[in-house]
Amino acid sequence: MNQMTFPDHRPLTTAPQGAGLVPDPRQAPAAAPVMNLTDVSVFYGSYEAVRNTTMPVHTHQITAMIGPSGCGKSTVLRSLNRMNDLIPGARVAGGVTYHGQDIYERDVDPIQVRRRIGMVFQKPNPFPKSIFDNVAYGLKVNQIRDDVAGRVEQALRGAALWDEVKDKLKTSGLALSGGQQQRLCIARTIAVQPDVILMDEPCSALDPIATSKVEDLMHELAGQFTIVIVTHNMQQAARVSHHTAFFTAEVDANGVRHGRLVEFSETGRIFTNPVDKRTEDYITGRFG
Numbered sequence: 001m002n003q004m005t006f007p008d009h010r011p012l013t014t015a016p017q018g019a020g021l022v023p024d025p026r027q028a029p030a031a032a033p034v035m036n037l038t039d040v041s042v043f044y045g046s047y048e049a050v051r052n053t054t055m056p057v058h059t060h061q062i063t064a065m066i067g068p069s070g071c072g073k074s075t076v077l078r079s080l081n082r083m084n085d086l087i088p089g090a091r092v093a094g095g096v097t098y099h100g101q102d103i104y105e106r107d108v109d110p111i112q113v114r115r116r117i118g119m120v121f122q123k124p125n126p127f128p129k130s131i132f133d134n135v136a137y138g139l140k141v142n143q144i145r146d147d148v149a150g151r152v153e154q155a156l157r158g159a160a161l162w163d164e165v166k167d168k169l170k171t172s173g174l175a176l177s178g179g180q181q182q183r184l185c186i187a188r189t190i191a192v193q194p195d196v197i198l199m200d201e202p203c204s205a206l207d208p209i210a211t212s213k214v215e216d217l218m219h220e221l222a223g224q225f226t227i228v229i230v231t232h233n234m235q236q237a238a239r240v241s242h243h244t245a246f247f248t249a250e251v252d253a254n255g256v257r258h259g260r261l262v263e264f265s266e267t268g269r270i271f272t273n274p275v276d277k278r279t280e281d282y283i284t285g286r287f288g
């Protein structure tokens, strides 16, 4: 795939750039996770939807989050780029670090967080704009004005869509097929050169051929970005991810369900030799 310039790793604060540069992860030890969750609990009002999640997000790898419906996968995913901030009453406790910096610290700008840690949603959601303008949108929002056409092309190539759309860039993004729309949304996300891409069930609205294209694309993108994917599809997790986090919902003494991370490990291990009985029951189809 076409190589893009390496993503921006400056600090996330609104403070002037320059001092305290975050280290370039290419020079960091291979094992250094780009993000870490430490004892993360997420509340909606007084309801604790997810309890005490501790796990790393490894650099330039694909991490899958799996588990039964309602166990908090999307909630945890959204905590990784402060998307929960946009939900009234939602609150995140514990630590979420990006290159060692807590993204919930007071002086951290959530807009910068979401620029570095982008998101692709379940349902392809192109804007009612041209293909070109869909990809250019994030550049505009982030006030990136140089070489917009080149960046749009680069992003569309990166999303494996360029050859299919290069002759119709002025056509509406809504005129594309579902799979193409999802790759357009991926192009829109990578145009601003994030570091981490969060994907919430990105293939659940796609047919098997379009799903396979997006999965191939994820493999390509993992060379350059770190990816975290929520999926209901265990085969997909097994096919695409390097690490897997298995969540479940536990019921407390009052009958309230709370999401819980049961096991985090290399994907091969989760699917062949899980440590926890609950993981084994889930992946063998005995539960959920």
Ligand SMILES: Nc1ncnc2c1ncn2[C@@H]1O[C@H](COP(=O)(O)OP(=O)(O)OP(=O)(O)O)[C@@H](O)[C@H]1O
Pocket: 044, 049, 067, 068, 069, 070, 071, 072, 073, 074, 075, 076, 087, 232, 259
């Ligand atoms: N905006 C919200 N307001 C209140 N409660 C919410 C909100 N979003 C999620 N929840 C609750 O938090 C819990 C976890 O939900 P979440 O969507 O994160 O689970 P999930 O594992 O992603 O589920 P699914 O696989 O069905 O998408 C559920 O009990 C859900 O009802």
